[in-house]
Amino acid sequence: MNEITTQAEVQFSEEAMAEIRRYISHYPPDRKKSALLPILHIAQAEFGGWVSPAVQDKVAEILEIQPIEVYEVATFYTMFNLKPVGKHVLEVCRTGPCMLRGADQLIEHLENRLSCHVGENSADGMFTLKTVECLAACGFGPMLQIREKYYENLDPEKIDQLLDDLRKQ
Amino acid sequence: MGLKILTEHINVPGINTFETYRKMGGYRSVEKALKTMTPDEVVDEVKKSGLRGRGGAGFPTGMKWSFLAKPEGKPRYLVCNADESEPGTFKDRVLMEKIPHALIEGMITSSYALGARTSYIYIRGELMFVLRILEKAIAEAYAAGFLGENILGSGYSLDLHVHPGGGAYICGEETALLESLEGKRGNPRNKPPFPAVQGLYACPTVVNNVESIATVPWIVNNTGEEYAKIGVGRSTGTKLISAGGHLNKPGVYEIELGLPVEEFLFSDEYCGGIWKGRQFKAVVAGGSSVPILPAQLFLKTAEGTPRLMTYESLSEGGFVSGTMLGSGGFIAMDDTTCIVRNTWNFSRFYHHESCGQCSPCREGTGWMEKILHRIEHGHGHMHDIDLLVNVSKQIEGNTICPLGDAAAWPVASAVRHFREEFEWHVKHPDKATAPGAVYRGAEDLAFA
Ligand SMILES: Cc1cc2nc3c(=O)[nH]c(=O)nc-3n(C[C@H](O)[C@H](O)[C@H](O)COP(=O)(O)O)c2cc1C
Ligand code: SF4
Ligand code: FES
Numbered sequence: 001m002n003e004i005t006t007q008a009e010v011q012f013s014e015e016a017m018a019e020i021r022r023y024i025s026h027y028p029p030d031r032k033k034s035a036l037l038p039i040l041h042i043a044q045a046e047f048g049g050w051v052s053p054a055v056q057d058k059v060a061e062i063l064e065i066q067p068i069e070v071y072e073v074a075t076f077y078t079m080f081n082l083k084p085v086g087k088h089v090l091e092v093c094r095t096g097p098c099m100l101r102g103a104d105q106l107i108e109h110l111e112n113r114l115s116c117h118v119g120e121n122s123a124d125g126m127f128t129l130k131t132v133e134c135l136a137a138c139g140f141g142p143m144l145q146i147r148e149k150y151y152e153n154l155d156p157e158k159i160d161q162l163l164d165d166l167r168k169q
Numbered sequence: 170m171g172l173k174i175l176t177e178h179i180n181v182p183g184i185n186t187f188e189t190y191r192k193m194g195g196y197r198s199v200e201k202a203l204k205t206m207t208p209d210e211v212v213d214e215v216k217k218s219g220l221r222g223r224g225g226a227g228f229p230t231g232m233k234w235s236f237l238a239k240p241e242g243k244p245r246y247l248v249c250n251a252d253e254s255e256p257g258t259f260k261d262r263v264l265m266e267k268i269p270h271a272l273i274e275g276m277i278t279s280s281y282a283l284g285a286r287t288s289y290i291y292i293r294g295e296l297m298f299v300l301r302i303l304e305k306a307i308a309e310a311y312a313a314g315f316l317g318e319n320i321l322g323s324g325y326s327l328d329l330h331v332h333p334g335g336g337a338y339i340c341g342e343e344t345a346l347l348e349s350l351e352g353k354r355g356n357p358r359n360k361p362p363f364p365a366v367q368g369l370y371a372c373p374t375v376v377n378n379v380e381s382i383a384t385v386p387w388i389v390n391n392t393g394e395e396y397a398k399i400g401v402g403r404s405t406g407t408k409l410i411s412a413g414g415h416l417n418k419p420g421v422y423e424i425e426l427g428l429p430v431e432e433f434l435f436s437d438e439y440c441g442g443i444w445k446g447r448q449f450k451a452v453v454a455g456g457s458s459v460p461i462l463p464a465q466l467f468l469k470t471a472e473g474t475p476r477l478m479t480y481e482s483l484s485e486g487g488f489v490s491g492t493m494l495g496s497g498g499f500i501a502m503d504d505t506t507c508i509v510r511n512t513w514n515f516s517r518f519y520h521h522e523s524c525g526q527c528s529p530c531r532e533g534t535g536w537m538e539k540i541l542h543r544i545e546h547g548h549g550h551m552h553d554i555d556l557l558v559n560v561s562k563q564i565e566g567n568t569i570c571p572l573g574d575a576a577a578w579p580v581a582s583a584v585r586h587f588r589e590e591f592e593w594h595v596k597h598p599d600k601a602t603a604p605g606a607v608y609r610g611a612e613d614l615a616f617a
Contacts, residue, residue: 026289034351036352037352038332065352076354077336078337079294094514095514095515096511097257097500100500100502132336133521135295136262138411138414140413
């Protein structure tokens with residue numbers, strides 16, 4: 001993964017910039033800051049799945065706000081990764097209803113298969129294992145999310161198949 | 170089969186497209202409202218319908234709309250709350266995913282009623298795939314002339330946008346949601362002023378749940394009076410219930426309010442009973458923040474009357490022997506469930522999600538989580554049980570927003586109804602589960 005250290009090196013693609021402009025147009029001209037969360041999502045997808053300080057500074061520049069206004073938001077919301085992540089981030093729901101349907105076992109199974117703990121990256125850098133709170137799939141647990149995709153009603157066979165498929169990508 | 174208002178066409182192939190949705194009668198309410206009704210007439214129909222907010226609190230939607238301030242020269246906003254993060258609740262997501270135009274139609278008709286020229290759907294960021302479905306449907310509605318300038322030649326114009334959150338349960342609370350929509354941390358605001366007076370960008374704003382808004386087209390098409398005939402008493406209409414936990418048939422069901430809970434839980438048309446032939450032990454009926462009830466108190470009130478799926482019936486007995494319909498997030502637990510473990514899990518959730526503004530909530534949720542963790546893991550003391558109740562009382566009612574109460578009620582009710590299970594845990598530190606509760610935790614690799 002490319003380590004981005006300075007704001008000057010942060011260059012959004014043309015498509016991403018178009019998307020950013022589209023979001024900014026949704027709010028009153030003097031309320032550009034409203035586009036902050038959408039833009040952080042775009043930035044995270046654009047720069048390897050996390051928002052480095054340099055990326056956050058760039059977002060502040062685009063929105064004409066102070067960098068601190070971006071930092072305080074990026075740290076408040078759990079979806080923004082503040083450290084580098086693996087190629088695939090597995091976000092497993094651990095909340096009550098999913099627990100009732102086997103989320104604890106799912107997490108344990110993943111820890112074994114990936115040889116890492118929750119919050120860590122697998123040794124090959126392929127995977128990051130995260131737990132998250134309820135993802136609005138409570139009746140279909142245990143479940144996990146990878147990027148924009150939900151995997152529901154999981155069992156050990158489905159998990160192993162999924163990991164195999166992801167390794168091949 | 171009960172009457173279906175929101176889900177009648179949900180399984181029609183292609184219902185996510187404008188074309189099919191329109192063919193099934195979609196967008197008629199926009200035509201009717203914009204061409205034949207004044208905004209106030211739409212508000213009146215919603216008032217007459219008795220529709221109560223489906224986001225959890227159950228506040229009458231028409232009344233909320235009529236509180237909206239209408240100062241000259243200031244825009245007004247309608248914001249749809251699609252943050253859906255309450256554990257146990259997954260109905261709005263299913264509705265938006267499968268039949269996105271139902272929400273969009275509701276947003277147009279409701280925005281017209283409120284005089285909003287720009288409206289937002291605030292959707293939790295995790296549901297990016299649903300956001301994309303909505304954006305596609307919105308583009309179709311613009312192309313068909315149902316959004317944008319001068320809709321259907323009526324002179325009314327509306328822009329509708331979807332806004333993703335960033336992963337924070339607290340942003341479901343309406344003032345936190347507005348802060349978040351303004352690009353800030355999701356810290357709830359002190360009230361008053363209420364959003365109806367000072368909401369988004371300090372302008373008058375109505376925040377409504379997805380299901381509430383998606384119900385408005387039916388009311389406009391069929392009149393509020395017809396809607397009020399469905400249901401029982403002040404619980405009018407139909408309600409989406411998202412049923413999860415130890416059920417044979419978990420999923421989202423649309424029920425007519427007033428359905429006996431026993432029928433909902435055990436009949437094949439709905440949840441189909443408890444899975445694996447096990448016994449029904451407890452239920453959380455309205456999302457994780459409502460009090461938990463043991464099976465017998467859920468099926469019948471303390472007075473012995475069978476409970477119905479209504480706001481009133483479920484709350485009968487108050488917080489001593491009743492609960493709430495809330496958001497309709499129904500979590501059933503079989504007899505292998507460890508209530509202590511479940512309570513600890515919920516407590517961890519609220520601690521994790523507290524925004525940290527008020528000390529009773531920030532500190533109290535953390536203490537409750539710690540105490541519960543201690544009891545669950547065999548390090549608890551008898552006095553911890555009363556301490557738990559005490560801490561929950563210190564939080565309740567002493568915070569800026571209702572998240573504090575939402576954290577306190579599940580704990581207080583679990584101790585009230587299952588005290589012996591907590592005591593058993595304390596007395597048997599070497600055993601992870603209470604008798605009858607054979608939840609095996611992580612050591613059992615075969616999934617539940
Ligand atoms: C902590 C907290 C979380 C909430 N989450 C949601 C939510 O995800 N969706 C929702 O519609 N309402 C949620 N609410 C309720 C909203 O504050 C608000 O009452 C509701 O959106 C109003 O819409 P309604 O009148 O149509 O129900 C939450 C409230 C609190 C205190
Ligand atoms: S009650 Fe909790 S979540 Fe609500 S404002 Fe206070 S600290 Fe934040
Ligand atoms: S509890 Fe896992 S998705 Fe709701």
